[in-house]
Every structure is written in C-alpha cells, then in structure tokens.
Amino acid sequence: MVRRGIIYIVFFSLFFSNCLEPFEFETQAEEEKILVIDGQLTTSNGPHFVRVSRTTAFGQKFIDPIRGVEVNLISDAAIYNYKENAEGAYVLNGFKPEVGKEYSVEVTLPSGQQYISSPAIMPDMVEADSAYHSFDTDIVISSTGVEREAKVLDVFVNTNIPNNAEGEISYMRWFTEELFIFPEEGCGGLHQPKSCFVSVPGNPQNITLFSSENIDGQKLEGLQVATKTHMPIFHFKAALFFSVYQYRIDKDAFDYWTKLRSLTSQSGTVFDLPPASLRGNIQNADDPAELVLGYFELASTDTVRTRVLSSEYKENVNGIVFCSQFDRRNWPEECCQCLVLDGASTVRPSWLD
Amino acid sequence: MRIIFSILISILFVQILAGQDILDKRISAAYEEDKVKFILQDLNRRFDLDLKYNADNLPNVEGSYSFKDTRLRDVLNIILKDLDFNYLLSKTGKVVIAPKEVVTDEMGSKDTFLKDEKLSADDAEQYIIGSRDLQRGNDTAIIRVRLQEVETFNPIADAVVLIKNTGAVEVSDISGEFSFSLKPGLYTLEITALSHETKLVELDLRSSDLLELNLTKKAYLIEEVVISGKGAAHNVKQTITGLELLNKKEIRKLPAFMGEADVIKSLLSFTGVSSIGEGASGFNVRGGSIDQNLILQDGALVFNPSHILGFFSIFNPDVVSNSALYKGHIPANFGGRISSVLDVNMREGNMEFTTVSGSIGAIASKLTVDLPLAQNKTSLLISGRSSYSKYLIGDIRDLDVARSLANFYDVQGKLTHKFSDNTKLVGSYYQSKDRFRFSDEFGYGWTNQIANLRLGHILSDDLSFSADLSYGKINNQQFTLDNPLAFTLDSGIGYLNFKSQVLNKRGAHLIKAGIEAISYKTSPEQLGPNEDSQIKQLSVAKEDGRELAVYVNDQFEINQQLSLDAGLRYSVFQQVGPATVNTYADDLNPTLDQSKSSQQIDGGVIKTYQGLEPRISIRYAFIKQASIKLSYNRINQYIHLVSNTATPTPVDIWQVSNTHIKPLVANNYSFGVFGTFDDQYDVAADVYYKDLENTLDYKDFSAILLNPHLETAVVRGVGRAYGAEISIEKINSAITGKISYNYSRTERRTPPGITSVNRGNWFPSNFDQPHTVKANFNWQISKRATFSMNFLYNTGRPITGVSSNYLLQNVIVTNFSDRNDFRLPDYHRLDMSYTFNLNRRKSARFKSDINLALYNVYGRKNAFSIFYRQLERVQTNAYKLSVVGATIPSISYNFSW
Structure with a gap:
C-alpha cells in the first residue's frame, strides 16, 4: 500500500505537475498524554519485553517511559514478573511460552491503576x-x-x-x-x-x-x-x-497490524483510509472506555x-x-x-x- | 387561344404568389453562437425581409443554427422557441417579433394577424395630428408616436402598434417611439404593450407631427421562465429556489482544465457547489455528499459521472444542449437523491443537413457528426471522445510511468424520429471505458453504459404525455499485478428504469403527474487471481432492490406576484432476494462479535421502506424587480455510495438500503430574496437548512470491500447542513460576470457508544468548507475574441490531524486527533482563458476557434491532503500533496462544418 501510494503520487507529479512538500503542521497540545502499553511474547526463550510509556508531542522523541511499573505475565494460575531495565522497558528472561496456552499481561502503574490485555492463545508455529x-x-x-x-x-x-x-x-x-x-x-x-x-x-x-x-x-x-x-x-x-x-499471530493481532499499516502507509491520495486513534487489546480494568494505545502480541516465530x-x-x-x-x-x-x-x-x- | 391561355396561367401564377406570404420564404443560412439580434439583422439584410422588432430589448442570448431551404416561419419558430418571444404577420406583410405578453401564443406564430377586437370604438381616444386649421392634403405625413407610462413617464418599448385601417404594424423602440408614413386621413391605432392596458386611438391625421400617448399598467401574468432560457431577472421570475442553468456556451466560457470544457467543472462555479479538490470524483451541493446528487443524462440515471479520477466528466460538451442543477427546491417529478438534481440533456441531431464538429485538445479529442436520415423527420447524432494520454505518458522518461496507462473513451448516439408534429421518439445510448494502470503494479477501471428510449406525444394543446425506459450499468474493477497476491476485484450495479409522465397546462397551472419504477441489480464483488497469483476466487453478494414512486406536481401562477411549485411524491423501496440477512444481538448497532445468525433468503421482498415526500416552493414578487421565495422538501434516498477512503474514489461501491442500512431522509428548508436592476444585474441571497436522518458514517478502520457484514463497518447517525449564499451577477452586456460568497456548514453526529465517532459529538463532514468566494468574469473583446477569468477561494476541508506519537515494536506510530478536527490550508486558484474565432466571416461554412487556457495562473500549491511519513528513523514528517501544483497551460482547437 505504501508503494502504491508513492507511485500514485509520482504518476500524477509527472502527468499533472503535482507536488509533494514538507508541511509545517500546527498540532494541538494534548490535554492529557495517553498511556501506551506495548509488548511481545514469542515462542523464543526471550528476552520478552513490555514497554509502558506515554504519548509524546508530534515531532518530539517517541518514547516517554513510565518507571516503577509492575508488569506481570499471567497464564492459568501462574504469574511471571517482568524486570525493569535501564531504558525503562520491562523484560522477562528465561521463559519459553507454550504453544496453545493462554497468556495475558497485567500492568499496574505507580498510581495503582491497573491495565490488562485481552487473553490470547499462543499460535502454532509456521515454518x-x-x-x-x-x-x-x-x-x-x-x-x-x-x-x-x-x-x-x-x-x-x-x-x-x-x-x-x-x-x-x-x-x-x-x-x-x-x-x-x-x-x-x-x-x-x-x-x-x-x-x-x-x-x-x-x-x-x-x-x-x-x-x-x-x-x-x-x-x-x-x-x-x-x-x-x-x-x-x-x-x-x-x-x-x-x-x-x-x-504467526492470531486474527486480533492481524487486524491490529492491518490498521497500524494503514496509518504508516498514508500517501495522501484518495485511496487512503481515514486515520484515527488506534485502540489495542489493553484496557483499564476499572474504566474500559479509557483510550489505551499499544498492543500485547503473542507470536510463534x-x-x-x-x-x-x-x-x-x-x-x-x-x-x-x-x-x-x-x-x-x-x-x-x-x-x-x-x-x-x-x-x-x-x-x-x-x-x- | 394561346394568348388567352397565357393570360390565365399568369393570373393563376399571380394568385399563387399572392397566396404565399413572406413566412413561406425559403432561407438558407448558418449561424454559430450568434446573438439573436445579429441573426435577425442578418436575415433582414440577406433575404430582404422586413422583420420588425426592438433590437435593444431582444434577449442577449446566443445560439447555433443551420437552415437549408427552410421556410421563414420554421426559422423563426426555431430561433424564438426558448425566448419568450413570438412573431406575427401583419396584413401588409411585415413580420413583427415581440414578447409573448404582447404577441401571445394565440396571436403569434400564426400566418396572419388576427387579433380579436376587444375594444369598442367607445373606448378609443381621439386625437387630431397636425394643425386643426390645415385641410387634409394628399402629401404623405409622418406621424411619430412616443409611448410612456402614465405614472412614471418612462418610455415603453416593445409595444406593438397596429393601424387597423391598413394593417400596418410597427414596434416601439427603446425610447418608446415608432413612426408611420401615411396619407392624411382618419385612422384607428391599436397599441398593445407589455404589462399595459391595450389602447385604442382614433387619429385625424392632417400633417406630420409628434403624438405622446400614456399607457396604464395592468396586472399581468409572467410566464414561467423555461429551463433553457436565462436572462435578466430569471431568478426573480422562477418559482423554485436554487435552480442553476448552464448551456453549452456557458460551459465553454469558463477556463478549462487541460483545455477540456466540462459540465461538472463548470458547475463548480455556482454558489453552493463544491468539490473536495482536483482529482476527486463528483461534486458536493450545499453540504451533501456526492452520492446525494441525482445525475441524469437525457433522463437516464448516471452512477459515476467521472473520467480519469474525476478530472473530467462523462458529459461531452459538444453534445450537451443544456443542463439544470436543482440545488434548493427539487420538484416532485425528481426523487431518490436528497441534495440535488443535475439534469443534463444532450442535443438532438440536425434534421436538415449533415454537420461535423470536433476539437483537438491537450489530453483528448472529440468528433461529433449530425446525420439527417429523413428530412425533418429523423436524425442521428453520433459523438465520440478519446484521450490519448497513453501516448503522452509513453514519452515520459520515467520507465514506470512510461509503462503506465491512463485513458478513457466514450461514444454516444442519439436517434430522433418525428412520427408527426405531435409524436416523437428519441433513443440515446452512451458507453465509456476508463482504465488506469501504473506500470506493472496496480490499476483500476470502470465502464459505464447508459441507454434511454423516450416517447413524447402531444395529446392536445393542453396535454402531453411522455414515457422513458432507461437502462444503465457500471462495472468497476481494481487489480494488482504484484505476485503472489495479485488480484482482480470486480463489482458493479445496473438498473432498469421506467418513467411515465402526463403534463397538463391548464390556465395558470402546469401539472405534472407520473409514475416511476426502478429495479437495481447489483453484481457480486468478485475476487479472483491475476495470472500466477495464489489468490482464490471469492464472491460476496450484494443486495438488489426496487423503487416505485408516484407523484404530482403543480406549478401554479396564482397571480402576478404569487406563484408556487407544489408537489407530493410517494416512494416505496423494497429490498429483494436473493440475499443473506444477518442478525445481531443489537440490530441498531450491529458489531461482528454480536452476530447471531445469517439467513439465506432466495427471493421475494425482504425489507420495505416507504415515505411521503412533500415539496413546495413559493415565490412572492413584492415588486416587479424583486421576489422572495420559500421552499420545503422532504426526500428519501434508498441507495448509497459506500466508501471509506478520505475522499470518494471512482470505484466505490453502491449499496441499496437493506435490513440494517436504512434510507437516508432529508428535510430541506430554504428562503431567498432575489432581485434585478437595470436589466443588467441579478442579485440573490439565499439561506438554507437541511437535516438528515440515517446518515452513514464509517467506524474507524472499517473494511468495506468484500465484507459480507457491511452493516458492522458503518455507524448510523444524523446530519445537518446550513448556510447562506449571496451573489451578484452582471448579464446582458459585453462584460458579464458573477461574484458570490457562500457560508456553508455540514456536520454529522453518531449516537454515543463504543463505536461512535468523536464520542457522539457533532463533527464536520469531509466536505465542510465554511467560507467560499467565487468570481467569474467574461469579456467579449470583439466579435471574434473572448476573455474569461475564474477565481475560487474556500476554507480548507476538514482532515483528521495528528496530536502525538508513540513507539510500538520500533514502529513509530502517529496518534490522530478526533475525526476531522483539523483543516487543510485554504484553497484558492485563478484560471484564465482566451478564445479566438478563426473565421472572419460569420457565414463561413467551416468554423473554427482556438482556446488558450491557464489553469491555476499563479501556480498555487493547494493542498489536496496532508499525510505523515517516518522516513529517517528519527522523526515523523508531515507532507502536503498538491495534485495540481503548477500553472497548467493548455490549447485546444475546435471546429465544425
């Protein structure tokens, strides 16, 4: 789609003298920064990571990590605790998830607010x-x-x-x-x-x-x-x-990545899907309506x-x-x-x- | 014996000649876009006629005509057909041309002047002209009469003066004057003038002198302006609000993109009509989306009026006769679209002799041939256009672009046969094909077929009947050529439409009543592999439906001041099988995870909607030069263009209403004040409000194509559009033009909930452009040269902007604002064109002109869109895409013979 958009622009630039130029966009200051929880659990031995951060102003650095967060991987009755590393990410080492088992991640902010991802099953590997x-x-x-x-x-x-x-x-x-x-x-x-x-x-x-x-x-x-x-x-x-x-991912993750791709492949042409804030599979345990960005993905590799x-x-x-x-x-x-x-x-x- | 025979023959010949009046005189002449004034003058000069008319008051309209051995009466009938003017023949053999109010239909267009005597001699005013002391002599006296209004003393032009004793006729000029050369004696004059009481005058003419006569105004009925005519005060006289007229000449006056004059691009010069930008399909009227416009070509429905991604329309300007855009009041004989009606009529072929016309432009050429198959009975018009952009593209040095393709062609024909003066059959057919392919990557295309058969029959002077049978089909195709996932996706929709109407003109009433039935048949979305692709065949069925409507509409001239256009339409829509009907836990807000069942229904009626649609427009002329108008319309729309792209694309899918997608219902209100002054300026001020039920908006990231649960991708809501339009137009002079300002808002709202847009708050639609200023200017520099200029300014359209960014697995993601929370930079553009007629002689058989145009004169890089791209791994950049980012010069050559 990215390529399609680009060549569409090129075609019309050559044919109709169109032009593409950098644009200084006035962004609105966010009233409140939005929570982003992003993680991946693969069939490898790890390390597996979860990042907890907040959105940053457009054009600024992309990561504003939240430190001191408690991050747990939950599978059946077992809980595996992630450790915070120097960059403010949370890492789980030495753990190899099992195919066919259900996992979710639970994140507790220093303020006590708790967020949890929708449980998902680790897909079978595709060679x-x-x-x-x-x-x-x-x-x-x-x-x-x-x-x-x-x-x-x-x-x-x-x-x-x-x-x-x-x-x-x-x-x-x-x-x-x-x-x-x-x-x-x-x-x-x-x-x-x-x-x-x-x-x-x-x-x-x-x-x-x-x-x-x-x-x-x-x-x-x-x-x-x-x-x-x-x-x-x-x-x-x-x-x-x-x-x-x-x-190999599940359908929900595939749908999420499809939407994410439509955001990263915007080309400005008539064929762009209208962009929007992208909700993931994580929600506030007490307030499901709160917009939480990011996705906790399970993938066999x-x-x-x-x-x-x-x-x-x-x-x-x-x-x-x-x-x-x-x-x-x-x-x-x-x-x-x-x-x-x-x-x-x-x-x-x-x-x- | 031989001498006697010769004398008898001579007498007979003289009798025959005497029986032939001037109206039977044969005329052979051709005029191309000439003013009526010029044509009449030329006829007088070339054929030694004595046509009487007031040149100053003739409408400043132009037309193209070809006459070959045609009787003068037919020539005049053709020229005056749309002008509110009639002619009559005086006893002295003069042909008088005057407004219909002076020479009424009953009087006019007849062979002789047979006006009934309405005034008795008692009504006559008596005057002695010249000195009472002078005895009447035998020398000719010249009587000069000046007519003036009794109250204002303003001169009265266009009055027809009949000297009853001799049958001589004259017409008053712009000073209200006329003159006769008569021998002294007693005469009776009958003076008929526009909007004044008829006056009878008895003259005792003794010698040359001037007579001033005062006429009294009377209440009179203004004829409804016919659709093909447009002159001063047309907005004041029209009963209905928001009617815009456009003919071929006006289309060609406007500067054209790439030299291709275009109906839809010309419509954009009207107040309240806009588009999202260059390269976007369709047009928006008073805040409506593009699928809310009913587009008709010769009465047949058009689904996609675009060529080359919306840069041009399907309407070939060489064969367009006239077009009307109803953007306010929509009479009850139209239905099915809530925002506007664009009614484009193609001209019929020449019935008398063969003509050829065409043009060679920068991007396309066209050729039109008129073939009379039976003299004055049957004609055939054939026209075709083809772009040759593939040759231009082939010259581009970029290999990928050189391997690309962007072209279209269209062909159309119109066969007209007159069974009699009262019965006519017209068949028309249109076919087009568009194809765009980029290198070996991807492409899309569409084909359009439209056919119409119309039978018209005049039952009596008051009653006529017409029946239309039309068929249309559009097939869309998208394809990719990238293996292993190369695919072809086909979709389409067709219809069969029958419409029958009776038109009854009874006194001040013009009543239209009719019935209309449409059957929509969709083609399934068909996904298939392209060559060696691994894509498998997939078919997703789309719903079919049928729509039935009955209507009655009355244009009623209550009196001189008050008129109305009122109608009632009753429409019924039925979704018919076969179809799969999905049910959900919450049918009002269906989501895929709440899907309960899918039931296959093989046939029959699945869902029915119906509604009464009252329409009314009232005009009150509080003075002759000004009127106010009010209108209310309720309209149902049962078919929708489904699109989830930033702007509509040419290959979007049409979806009929079904169990979940309900009909769009709109209530339109408008109020306007219209005026004219100096016979040269029209002013208009219009406000409108529109509310909409069951609007379709799209859930974020929803998938439209190949979605068997389409209802889960959309969210139903409400909408509103409101605004004010002000314009002033200068007409009837060498320099004409129009300036308008338009404040317009169009907003949507969806019910609060998890799938709501912008949390259930009102938000601007994609085509909300609050401020618009338009100016166009046309200067007839000489008889051969015309200069035109067009300026457009509007507020940038809403877009969804960025508010922040974040990182997800090393992907830099832009977080977007609420839907349509930002705006593009304002749009403005200036275009110019110069047309030069290459013929020195008006009567030349071969006619040609050359048009030079500059589109986007000052090279404004108007933003079509803003998008974001992370290119350097370190920051996200915003980019502005301008589809036309430079001045586009063009040249085109037009010819006819």
Whole structure:
C-alpha cells in the first residue's frame, strides 16, 4: 500500500505537475498524554519485553517511559514478573511460552491503576521455507519530498501455509534485519584489528502482513518482505545477511497490524483510509472506555536468511565504499573502531557458525 | 387561344404568389453562437425581409443554427422557441417579433394577424395630428408616436402598434417611439404593450407631427421562465429556489482544465457547489455528499459521472444542449437523491443537413457528426471522445510511468424520429471505458453504459404525455499485478428504469403527474487471481432492490406576484432476494462479535421502506424587480455510495438500503430574496437548512470491500447542513460576470457508544468548507475574441490531524486527533482563458476557434491532503500533496462544418 501510494503520487507529479512538500503542521497540545502499553511474547526463550510509556508531542522523541511499573505475565494460575531495565522497558528472561496456552499481561502503574490485555492463545508455529533476494529499480521519497528512482535490493520469502485446505486461516507478519561483518583495518601501534557484527533492523514502518483466508495452496511463494533502498558507506566487505523473522499471530493481532499499516502507509491520495486513534487489546480494568494505545502480541516465530555477496551488490546497487579507498590518514573512526557503528557487536551470532 | 391561355396561367401564377406570404420564404443560412439580434439583422439584410422588432430589448442570448431551404416561419419558430418571444404577420406583410405578453401564443406564430377586437370604438381616444386649421392634403405625413407610462413617464418599448385601417404594424423602440408614413386621413391605432392596458386611438391625421400617448399598467401574468432560457431577472421570475442553468456556451466560457470544457467543472462555479479538490470524483451541493446528487443524462440515471479520477466528466460538451442543477427546491417529478438534481440533456441531431464538429485538445479529442436520415423527420447524432494520454505518458522518461496507462473513451448516439408534429421518439445510448494502470503494479477501471428510449406525444394543446425506459450499468474493477497476491476485484450495479409522465397546462397551472419504477441489480464483488497469483476466487453478494414512486406536481401562477411549485411524491423501496440477512444481538448497532445468525433468503421482498415526500416552493414578487421565495422538501434516498477512503474514489461501491442500512431522509428548508436592476444585474441571497436522518458514517478502520457484514463497518447517525449564499451577477452586456460568497456548514453526529465517532459529538463532514468566494468574469473583446477569468477561494476541508506519537515494536506510530478536527490550508486558484474565432466571416461554412487556457495562473500549491511519513528513523514528517501544483497551460482547437 505504501508503494502504491508513492507511485500514485509520482504518476500524477509527472502527468499533472503535482507536488509533494514538507508541511509545517500546527498540532494541538494534548490535554492529557495517553498511556501506551506495548509488548511481545514469542515462542523464543526471550528476552520478552513490555514497554509502558506515554504519548509524546508530534515531532518530539517517541518514547516517554513510565518507571516503577509492575508488569506481570499471567497464564492459568501462574504469574511471571517482568524486570525493569535501564531504558525503562520491562523484560522477562528465561521463559519459553507454550504453544496453545493462554497468556495475558497485567500492568499496574505507580498510581495503582491497573491495565490488562485481552487473553490470547499462543499460535502454532509456521515454518518458513526460504528467503531469497533480487535487484530492481524503485521509487523512493527523500525527506524533502523529492521522488526519485533508485536501484534497490528486494528480499522475498517462501513459506508454508498450514492446514489451509482444512479452512484454518493463518495470519502472519514478517520483520527483517540486516547483518554485515565489518573488519577493522590495521591502524598501527598496538591496534589489533577485529571484526564487528553489525545489525541493522529493517525499516519497521514497512509492515508486511499475510492472511491465508483468500489463498489457494499450501505454500506462499515469492512474497516481498523488505526493500533496501540505499547503502551507506562501510557497510560490508564480504557479505550481507538478511534475517527474515516470521511471526504467526492470531486474527486480533492481524487486524491490529492491518490498521497500524494503514496509518504508516498514508500517501495522501484518495485511496487512503481515514486515520484515527488506534485502540489495542489493553484496557483499564476499572474504566474500559479509557483510550489505551499499544498492543500485547503473542507470536510463534521462525527465521530464514538470505546472503548477499558484496560483489553482486556492488554490481547491481553500487554505493559500497571501503576504508582502503581512503587515505590512511583520513580514515573514519570506524575503520579502526568498528564498535562505534550503530548495532555493532563483536559477538558472532550463533547462526553464522 | 394561346394568348388567352397565357393570360390565365399568369393570373393563376399571380394568385399563387399572392397566396404565399413572406413566412413561406425559403432561407438558407448558418449561424454559430450568434446573438439573436445579429441573426435577425442578418436575415433582414440577406433575404430582404422586413422583420420588425426592438433590437435593444431582444434577449442577449446566443445560439447555433443551420437552415437549408427552410421556410421563414420554421426559422423563426426555431430561433424564438426558448425566448419568450413570438412573431406575427401583419396584413401588409411585415413580420413583427415581440414578447409573448404582447404577441401571445394565440396571436403569434400564426400566418396572419388576427387579433380579436376587444375594444369598442367607445373606448378609443381621439386625437387630431397636425394643425386643426390645415385641410387634409394628399402629401404623405409622418406621424411619430412616443409611448410612456402614465405614472412614471418612462418610455415603453416593445409595444406593438397596429393601424387597423391598413394593417400596418410597427414596434416601439427603446425610447418608446415608432413612426408611420401615411396619407392624411382618419385612422384607428391599436397599441398593445407589455404589462399595459391595450389602447385604442382614433387619429385625424392632417400633417406630420409628434403624438405622446400614456399607457396604464395592468396586472399581468409572467410566464414561467423555461429551463433553457436565462436572462435578466430569471431568478426573480422562477418559482423554485436554487435552480442553476448552464448551456453549452456557458460551459465553454469558463477556463478549462487541460483545455477540456466540462459540465461538472463548470458547475463548480455556482454558489453552493463544491468539490473536495482536483482529482476527486463528483461534486458536493450545499453540504451533501456526492452520492446525494441525482445525475441524469437525457433522463437516464448516471452512477459515476467521472473520467480519469474525476478530472473530467462523462458529459461531452459538444453534445450537451443544456443542463439544470436543482440545488434548493427539487420538484416532485425528481426523487431518490436528497441534495440535488443535475439534469443534463444532450442535443438532438440536425434534421436538415449533415454537420461535423470536433476539437483537438491537450489530453483528448472529440468528433461529433449530425446525420439527417429523413428530412425533418429523423436524425442521428453520433459523438465520440478519446484521450490519448497513453501516448503522452509513453514519452515520459520515467520507465514506470512510461509503462503506465491512463485513458478513457466514450461514444454516444442519439436517434430522433418525428412520427408527426405531435409524436416523437428519441433513443440515446452512451458507453465509456476508463482504465488506469501504473506500470506493472496496480490499476483500476470502470465502464459505464447508459441507454434511454423516450416517447413524447402531444395529446392536445393542453396535454402531453411522455414515457422513458432507461437502462444503465457500471462495472468497476481494481487489480494488482504484484505476485503472489495479485488480484482482480470486480463489482458493479445496473438498473432498469421506467418513467411515465402526463403534463397538463391548464390556465395558470402546469401539472405534472407520473409514475416511476426502478429495479437495481447489483453484481457480486468478485475476487479472483491475476495470472500466477495464489489468490482464490471469492464472491460476496450484494443486495438488489426496487423503487416505485408516484407523484404530482403543480406549478401554479396564482397571480402576478404569487406563484408556487407544489408537489407530493410517494416512494416505496423494497429490498429483494436473493440475499443473506444477518442478525445481531443489537440490530441498531450491529458489531461482528454480536452476530447471531445469517439467513439465506432466495427471493421475494425482504425489507420495505416507504415515505411521503412533500415539496413546495413559493415565490412572492413584492415588486416587479424583486421576489422572495420559500421552499420545503422532504426526500428519501434508498441507495448509497459506500466508501471509506478520505475522499470518494471512482470505484466505490453502491449499496441499496437493506435490513440494517436504512434510507437516508432529508428535510430541506430554504428562503431567498432575489432581485434585478437595470436589466443588467441579478442579485440573490439565499439561506438554507437541511437535516438528515440515517446518515452513514464509517467506524474507524472499517473494511468495506468484500465484507459480507457491511452493516458492522458503518455507524448510523444524523446530519445537518446550513448556510447562506449571496451573489451578484452582471448579464446582458459585453462584460458579464458573477461574484458570490457562500457560508456553508455540514456536520454529522453518531449516537454515543463504543463505536461512535468523536464520542457522539457533532463533527464536520469531509466536505465542510465554511467560507467560499467565487468570481467569474467574461469579456467579449470583439466579435471574434473572448476573455474569461475564474477565481475560487474556500476554507480548507476538514482532515483528521495528528496530536502525538508513540513507539510500538520500533514502529513509530502517529496518534490522530478526533475525526476531522483539523483543516487543510485554504484553497484558492485563478484560471484564465482566451478564445479566438478563426473565421472572419460569420457565414463561413467551416468554423473554427482556438482556446488558450491557464489553469491555476499563479501556480498555487493547494493542498489536496496532508499525510505523515517516518522516513529517517528519527522523526515523523508531515507532507502536503498538491495534485495540481503548477500553472497548467493548455490549447485546444475546435471546429465544425
């Protein structure tokens, strides 16, 4: 839908001299900041998180965490307590939920107000079959509203659709993450070059959803789940990996993400759904009418990956620059200290072995 | 013997010639958009006629006519048909053209002047002209008579003066004067003047002199202005409120987008008519949504009047004869839509000779051919338009755009056959296809079919009958080409409509009574795979229905001051099977989680609605130049355009009323004051209020397409619209124009509850634009050149804005305000156009003109929408989309022969 909106704009910009430009919007000051409870419980070992925050003014920082909150995961009679971390999120470690079991989260604010999510059942896992990539030309919009063509790398997934023939509907969404290995250069002295494993999350605004409701067959093939539009310098030397995380979710979560996608994919054209505040599955235990934003999602996960060689990337997309192309005296800092890169770690992911 | 025979033949020939009056004279001439004044002048000059008329008082209207060997009486009948003017033939062979109030229908348009003697000689005033002392001589005397009003001494123009002794006729000019050359003697003059008592004068003419005569005003009945005519004071005289008229000439006067003159874009220059913006389908009238307009083409219902996403309409301006927009009072012979009626009539083909006309524009070209199949009996008009945007797109260097497609075509025909002067059969057909595809990604399209067969029969001078059978169908298609989920989604609706009406003109009454039956047949929404897609076939049935209405409407001229248009319509709607009827725990507020059962009903009537719809409009002319009008209308609407997008799209779905979706009911009230002064200015001030029951609003994020529980996606509410319109218009001069201001509000409210919109408070609808200023200006620079300008300002439409943001699993989410709590920036735009007639001679067979237009002269980037996008992972940006963000120049070439 995002893509559809963008190309619609591009079409009319070329045909009817339309234009797209940043707009200074006067927002109304909120009388009261709205509570946001956002969490995810997956079939992995964790950590599982819940964030409790309040909305922030438009254009400001996106997170205004509430500290000192009591967060519990409830399943049957068992209660599992989340711990607050340094960023103000609440984390549950070492817990692996069971498929088919019912879970909900209970949040008690320091003021004593209690919020609870609608109970949901952990869905069965769907095995992803494979991921692959290809190169294409696409249209992107810059921050100044200028549309342009760009060479891009598209990532696709093939996945199974369980029990589709029996009428059971599967709901899924995907999230991607890039990882590349960045080797430091020998910078002289006592410096021992090392390699960093740099993770870059895919654009979370591009939400890929799927429902098997109107699909024929037991397998979904060639669904595009990510598009990499540009490559900043120093990204990778040997290979780039795309991890495709597949989440199987329930219908309520699917409906929620569908609505969320309509908000993040607004294109200003006649085909936009009218936007609105999006209620989730959490409500005030004493006042159900209170607007609470956010969603507590249960998802079973599976991961598949595709590997992009630097040679094919350079041939099709270009834009890769290596430290060695610079004068040694002018090397950027990351050439000698790769940990300064966002998402960099020296811990090698186990799946690379 | 031969000589005697020749003499007899000659005598017979002379007798035949004497029997032929001037009205049988054969005329061959062609006029293109010429003023009536010019046409009559030209006829006099070219054919040596002696047409008598007051040139200054002829309506300043224009028309296009082609006459080939046509009798003068037919020529005049055609030219004067819509002008409130008649002609008569004097005994001396002069043809007098005067207003109908002077030369009434009974007197006029007849072969000879046979006015009954109404005044006795006792009523005659006696005058001696010239000196009493002078004996009558044999020399010709010239008598000059000046007519003036007894109270005001204002000159009386257009009076018809008959010298009964000789049969000579003259018409007074704008100074109220006329003159005769007569031999001295006794004469009787009969003077008939508009709105004055007829005067009989006995003259004893002795020598040349001036005579001043005073005439007394009388109470008189103003004829209802016919729909195709528009002149000074038309708003004052019309009984009904809020009637706007538009003819082909006026459509072409306005600057056009991409050079394509357009009926609906022209309507937007009227007060109280608006649209959401460039690229939006349809139009909004006095706060109504686009599906609340009844759109008729030759009497047949039009579901989607748009081409290319609303940039153009389906009405080909080359074949539009006239159009009327009823935005206030809607007479009882119309029904089914609560806000307005747009009644567009296509012209009939030329019955006498073949003509060809067309135009070549920046985005489309069109061609129209008139074919007389049987002289003065049968004609065929064929017209077609096609865009060639795909060729323009192909030249765009962007590959995706170059691979795209945006085009339309339409063809239409109209066959007219006169069985007799009293019986006519007219069949018309229209078909169009629109298609938009972006590269290999997605697209949509629609086809439109409209057909109508009309039989009209005049039973007597007072009674006529008409019957219409029409058929229409629209098919919509959306598709994506992205595998593995590429799909095609088809939907559509069709109808069969029968309407029969009897029209009775009895004295001051014009009574229309009729019956109308419509059957709506929807096509199911059909989802299917595109090529190798994994999408499976899915069909969601839509409901069918039928609507029956009977009505009677009377236009009654009670007296000169007071008239009314009153009617009553009774309508019944039935939802018919097959259909699936869903029941819910709370049927008033159905939600999916409260669904109780779904019952399949194979046929028969499932749900019935009915209602009486009284309509009345009253006009009171407290002085000749001004009137006040009041109107009340109640209207039911049984079919709705279902859309949950920011603005309507061309592929939205029509839904008939059913168990859960109730008919929309509106009560419209309006009051207006209308005036005219100097015969050049019309002023109008109108206020209106409209309340609506059973409005449909959409629950947040509701899914409309392929939803078998559509009623759960909507929420029923109420609405209101109110406003005031003020305008002043200058007409009847080389420079004409109109300036108007409109204050208009349109609001909705849904019942409080979990699914209510904005917690049950009143909120502005999507097309609430409180302040609107419109100005248009037209300057006839010369006989060949015209300059037009059009300006529009309105308050930005409401939108749902942002109030804050938050983070959800790394997705930056914008939290939105209450529905329609913000507004777009104000909209304003100036357009200009210049039309130059390329013909030096008016009588040229091949005629052509060229039109240069600038749309959005100062390149205002009016906002069509505001939307939000998180692009850099660090902040959310707001963007303004302007559909037309620059000056759009265009050129078009129009021709005919």
